Amino acid sequence: MSLVPESLQQVAIRILTPLIRILLRNGVSYGNFADIARKIYVDVGFEEAARQGQKTTISNVSIITGITRKEVKRLKDALGFDTDRSLKKFNRIVRVLSGWQHDEEFLDPDHEPLDLMLEGEAASFTRLVRRYSGDMPVVAMLNALRDSGNIRILDNGLIQLVNPNYLPETDSEQKLNILGIDTAEFIETIDHNLSVSDPDEAWFQRKASNINVSCSALPKLKKSLNKKAQLLLEDIDADFSDHETDDENDRCMVSFGIYFHQKRTETNEETPDE
Numbered sequence: 001m002s003l004v005p006e007s008l009q010q011v012a013i014r015i016l017t018p019l020i021r022i023l024l025r026n027g028v029s030y031g032n033f034a035d036i037a038r039k040i041y042v043d044v045g046f047e048e049a050a051r052q053g054q055k056t057t058i059s060n061v062s063i064i065t066g067i068t069r070k071e072v073k074r075l076k077d078a079l080g081f082d083t084d085r086s087l088k089k090f091n092r093i094v095r096v097l098s099g100w101q102h103d104e105e106f107l108d109p110d111h112e113p114l115d116l117m118l119e120g121e122a123a124s125f126t127r128l129v130r131r132y133s134g135d136m137p138v139v140a141m142l143n144a145l146r147d148s149g150n151i152r153i154l155d156n157g158l159i160q161l162v163n164p165n166y167l168p169e170t171d172s173e174q175k176l177n178i179l180g181i182d183t184a185e186f187i188e189t190i191d192h193n194l195s196v197s198d199p200d201e202a203w204f205q206r207k208a209s210n211i212n213v214s215c216s217a218l219p220k221l222k223k224s225l226n227k228k229a230q231l232l233l234e235d236i237d238a239d240f241s242d243h244e245t246d247d248e249n250d251r252c253m254v255s256f257g258i259y260f261h262q263k264r265t266e267t268n269e270e271t272p273d274e
Contacts (some may be wrong), residue, residue: 015187022179041065042075089251090181091253092133093144093166099132101234102241118142125159165230185255191214204256211265218262229258 023033040172045061054060058076070072076213100106105123108114116125118138129141142159150163167178193202213221236256245251 032065036069039078040076041067042072090177092136095132096141097150097164097166098127098237098241099128100161102238113161115154115160117158222260225260233258
């Protein structure tokens, strides 16, 4: 008989089912997933032991995770996953797009993004990238934004912003990177809210849902919601920009996300209690 509470088992099933569906579509076998999971169990085991004031020893982490001492030692010494690289690239691209929309140097008199020269003393794509992307090469940023459908090169050579939101259209690897970033942030938000005792320390986590929406109304509804959500996110992005700092000791990364989800309501699904 499993000692894991049924409610927690259901949580794991709900989280893992869509993830495993994606892994299978991309050729990741159970063995591959198990190897990744064991490594993460060990790494997080050491982190949790330290956070809870427990001994960060191989023996203690073996007890916490249920993995043998020999395997814990091997995995502890193994190289970690380079998850920061894709996150840094994602953040740099988002910062460049944000700068293009909010920095006065790159806006016209109507506060619309300018079409930029590749190079130049002012209002050039090169200056934009160097100001907002850190050390990411200009050509790499140009290719990333072109591949994602955010920009296009005009016949006169100017670079035009056609989509202010970064969501790769052709690069499935980049789409998967965003899946990992966004899903992790959302679960970390829930974990934070489960852990804090002071309501004032909780992070915003809300959703609107209704099980009786007409399926035939969804196209019109989605169009309306997309417009409203886009306006809200642009407003929030402007707030973020207004509070940016160059102080290395006073910098935090913040995110605010919105998602849409739909599925057909089961006929036996009960209306939640009011």
